[in-house]
Amino acid sequence: MKDALSQTSMTLRDIAREAGVSLATVDRVLHGRPGVRPDTVRRVKEAIERHAFRPHAAAAELARGRARRFAFVMPAGPNLFMQQIQAQLGEMASWLSARRLSVETITTDVFSPEILASTLERLHGAFDGVAVVALDHPAVRAALDDLVDAGAKVVTLVSDVPTARRHHYVGIDNIAAGRTAGALVGRLVGTRPGKIAIVAGSQNLRDHAERIFGFTQVLSAEFGGLEILPVVEGRDEDERSEHLTMRLLDAHPDVVGLYNVGAGTAGVAKALTDAGRDGRIVFVGHDVTAVTRRLLLRGVMDAVISQNPGHEARAAVRVLRALTRGEPILSEQEKIRIDIVMRDNLP
Incomplete structure (x- = not known):
């Protein structure tokens, strides 16, 4: 014995x-x-x-058990949800150290395919695994494929590039998230006729494109009395999103609903408030942050489609670790859930 x-x-x-x-x-x-x-x-x-x-x-x-290095390529700028993911990676320091893992966060302009591709090209040979918030563009797809060819394990995070040879995607089902937002806007607007505005970061980000697809799919099929306006792109920037929203409101006084697909929420909300139309226009966006929490409590926002940044950070690291160790990925554990958050169920 x-x-x-x-x-x-x-x-x-x-x-x-x-x-x-x-x-x-x-x-x-x-x-x-x-x-x-x-x-x-x-x-x-x-x-x-x-x-x-x-x-x-x-x-x-x-x-x-050998030491491994992972890179997380994240958007530069004041995207609060992305900052939450980075903060969660920082809180994992002890867990990472105990497993001989290190994570380096690299911020770049993910809205520029040339800049993002160049950033990815500089990672060759430096990291065992790379997680990236990726733009769906030929230059970026080629850069991801080159990383894979160079021996890195590649995971797309939040926004996918499924035609690239990346190894795994960590994030929510964005079409389902968009459909959820569409159902919320349609039902909360009710029988009022009018127009629906959509503010996105960029339609070249696949998560934004898929959300818009799901959103318009539901509104067109189930709420035919509402007219959907052309999408405007604020690059997830508050000032730009505020300016674009103000122009929309000036041009279309009959807007009854607004869907903010990405970040830039503070700018959208300021435009609604300055126009005196907060509380009168149904406003749905994404992610529970300090900003969206305040807007929900004030009644400026009606609902938020939420995903857990801590779960995304941990899942991306666990998936990269499994890939580099040749171990199976626990799909159910890494599945990111979609939540609907309103003022009355704020976490």
Whole structure:
């Protein structure tokens, strides 16, 4: 019984400790590499034999446990939801260190395909895995494929590029999120006739394009009395989104509903408030942040389609770790849920 327990509970570190050597020395002995004194080799092998230790399993353990570097390529600028993901990565520092993982956050202009592709190209050979909030553009797809060819494991985060050879996508079903927003706007507007405005960051971001598709699909099919206005793109910037929303409101006094697809929510809300139309226009957006929380409490926003930034950060790291270790991905664990948050159920 003692031998069986010893065999199953011993680790490489235990063998190294018992033989009085480093973990690297045990690795050299296991692989028959030169540079180890005969007496040291003997001590390591005796410790292995004494505990019926399995060298092949030990070698695999050592390979899986080597230090790995991950990069998270995130949007530059004041996107509060993206900042929440970055903050969650910071809170994982102890967990990452215990597993010999390090994460470096790289911010860039994800709205520019040339800049984003150039950023990705600079990562070749520097990281074992890359998570990226990606623009669906030929230059970016090519840069993602080149990263994969260079040996990196690539995960798209929040916004997918499914035609690239990325290994996995971590994020919500954005078409379903858009459909949810459409159903909310349509039902909250009720029987009032009028127009629906849509403010997006960029339709080249697949998450935004898919949300718009789902949103317009529901409104067109189920709320035919509402006219959907052409999408305007605020690049997730507050000032730009405010200016575009104000122009929409001036040009269309019969707007009864507004869907903000990405960030820039503070700017959209300011335009509604300055125009005296907050509370009169149904306003639905995304993500629970300090800004959307205040807007929900004030009644400026009616509902928020929420996804958990902590879950996304942890899922992306766990998926990259599994990919680099050749382990299966637990799909149910990594599935990101869509929540509807209103003033009365604010978390």
